[in-house]
Each structure stands twice: as C-alpha cells, then as structure tokens.
Amino acid sequence: MKEKAKNIFSVFKWGDLIILLILIVSLALAIYYFAKPQEGGTVEIYLDGKLYRSVSLNQDTEIDINGHNKVKIEGGEVYMLYSDCDGGDCLKMGKISKEGGMIVCLPNRVVVKIVSGDLDAIT
C-alpha cells in the first residue's frame, strides 16, 4: 500500500492535483448552473415524451417544433401559434401562464407546460 501511495505522489505534483481539483469544481458548477431552474417559471416543450426545448417564461420568443407546431411566449403567457394537426385543438386551448399549466397537441405528440422555479411538482 505504502509503495502504491508513494507511486501516485511521484507521478502527480501538487500543481497537477490543484488543476484537477479546479477542473472538477468548475465542471460541478457548470452542471449546477445549467440544471438550475430559472426564476418565475420555465416553459418546457416535449416532443414524443422527450424534452425538446426549455425556455424562460420571461423571455418573449417563438419556437418552431420541426415545422409542425409553433409555440409563442409573450409577456409571461404561452400559447400555440401554429399547428398542422387535425382539428387544431391545441390552437383553441388559449393561453397558459400559471405553473402547472399545459397545452397538449395529441396528434403531433407535443406537450407544452410551465414548470416552477422553486417547486418539485404541482398538484
């Protein structure tokens, strides 16, 4: 055991270990900040059950979903702007703005929902 420990220290200098530590810490911080939810709610768009896009509710934008659906975020409200689905039910769903709110386009398998910044789930 002693031999092995000695080997590792002979391979690594203190400088190497510090660089390694800095790398790991910055990686952890990067992952933490990327995964951290934004304040005031986030709009999550799912396609085929997989997260397609995640955007802040406060950011006015238009999101195209493979040319089949278009979601609009404006003034803290979200609605389906365009859909090529049969019946266009999702277009009649109106606007959502509350956490837990959801718009569904079943034919195109698209789900748009508002998730919370500081909650684990909404009942």
Add this chain to the structure above:
Amino acid sequence: MAKLKTAFVILVLTLSVALLCACAKTGQYFIFGTFVDIKIDGAGGGSKLKEVESKLKELESRFSVALNSSEVYKINSAKAGEAVAVSDELLDILKVCEEVYNISNGLFDITVLPLVELWGFDAAFYNSFAPETLPDIEEIRDTLEYVGFDKITIDYEGKTVVKSDDRVKIDVGAVAKGYAVGAAANLCGSLKSLINIGGNIAAVNGEYKIGIASPREGKAYFGSFELKAGQTVSTSGDYERCYFKDGVRYCHVINPKTGLPAGVVYDDEERRYKNEENPLISATVITEGKYSYCDAISTALLLLGFDKGEKLLKELGLKGVLIKADLNYTAVCGLELTLK
C-alpha cells in the same frame, strides 16, 4: 509515467461527470390522457424508469375507457346480467371505488360516464371544448336513470362484474391515476423518487416541495407544502378540463345525483344552468400511501363542497386544503401550507 497521469486524469474526470449526471433520471410520458413526470435518484434509476413506463402503459391499456381491448371497455359494452371477468388489479380499484362511494354518500360514483359524455367531455383526452349546445335538463334526468354504483354488482371472489342495465358505463379515471402512482411508487422500492401523474404525486424515500395549482388567474401557484416520504397527494379542481359557455364554467367532475358538473346548478325558473354562489373550486388531500383512495377522495371532496368536504377530511383525519371561488381557503388536520 506521463501516459499513466493522463489516463488517471481522464478516469477521474469521467467518473465525476458520471456521478454528477447519475444523480437523477427523469422520464416524461403522455399516459392516462395526462402528463406523467417521473424522477428517480440513484444507481439503477434508468432501468427502473423503463420498468415504470411499461407498467403504466399496461395499466392504461387495462383501465382505459377508449381502448376497445380494455377491461373497462368490456364492462361498458356488456349486456345487463352478463358476468364480465376482471383482473385482480381492477378489483383492487373497484374496492376503493366502493369504499369512497360509501364515505361520500354516493357522490363519488364511477358510473357517471354517460353523464360525462353527455356534457361533451372526452374521458380519455386532456383538452376540453364547449359543445355547440348544452345537454337539455330532461336529457340529463333521463340519463340519471342508469347512473348509480348500485347498478353494478361486484363479485370479489368470483372476480366478475355484472350490470343491471345495458346502458350502465363506468370510468375509473378518477382513481386509476392514483392507482398507477402507487404501482410506480412500489416499483421504485428503495430508490428516492418523485412520481407525478397529472397532479397525483407520490414522494418515495424523500421529501419534496409541492405546489397547489392556482385555481384562478393571478398567482403562479396557490401555496406550497412539504410532501414527506411515503405520502401521496391528489387535487381535484373545477379549472382542469373545463369549458365556458355564456359565462358559466362547466368542469368534467359530474355530480351523479344532480347530473350537473361540480359547482353548477339548474335554475328551474330561468330554465338555465348557473354557477353556484362561491363554490369549492379546488380540493387537495394528502394520505399516507393509499394512492387510489387519495385520488378518489379528492374528487369526492370537490362534489361535497366546502363545508361537507372539510367535515369529511376531519372525520377521516386527513390533511387537505379546500379553496373557494373567492379564494378563501382552509388547511385541515395540521397541514402547513405556505401561501405563494
């Protein structure tokens, strides 16, 4: 030696990335006509997620009103007097339905499906739209003739269900989501996980901060509380799956005695439907385990209304929150609710 050093650095970096990413596996699906969100922590979460997904799909195919291969569909299309064989799982659900039917004085009733359809709600679909014309009060009264839990006979030993009228139809949607939450929670075993099937939520081996949806505009959510390990919560509200017509709100939870949606009354003189004065619009209940029961109780509460609902929660010793249209609320049995 330099090679060894590089290899070691790569190994440590890969391991730390793997550890940081392995902490939570999440799965999102659209099952039971609603959004399913599952988060599992710890090693083996990924394969567990697959297991949970296929279990949920199996349960949906068994309990769906819409799929013509489902057990529920078989019951609904059976003739009066015909014994329909049912699975142990459906029997478990029917037992809870019977219990909550009795607790709620018959207000929680899975035979309301013909009324739900009459009001234009699609039991298997999330979106709801106002129909061209509302059902006539006479039509509703005619339909009530074949609505009632006493019109089905459940043989728990022989594992069959018999209807007393051809037209009787059941929808276990108000309890199946809770049942599915329980099945998923059981599969997670010792892993820390959060199961959310359309707002029916279970905390498994961990504590989670849960928000109660804001029933009306204005707030991001109404309030929040801690859901402790082993607990489950369900909410029923008049704001989910509802439509408006001539300023009246119609929700998908139908009263089996009046034939009208929760919070709706019929004015005999004016010959029209009206919303009740300050009705109960959101009912949340928390139970220790008992997932299907929790789901069914929340529906029963919405139909019971504020005062009777509060009384029932206290009698059963269950934590819950009831919110009225004017947003006055009560938190029952020591539930610590933090308002948003």
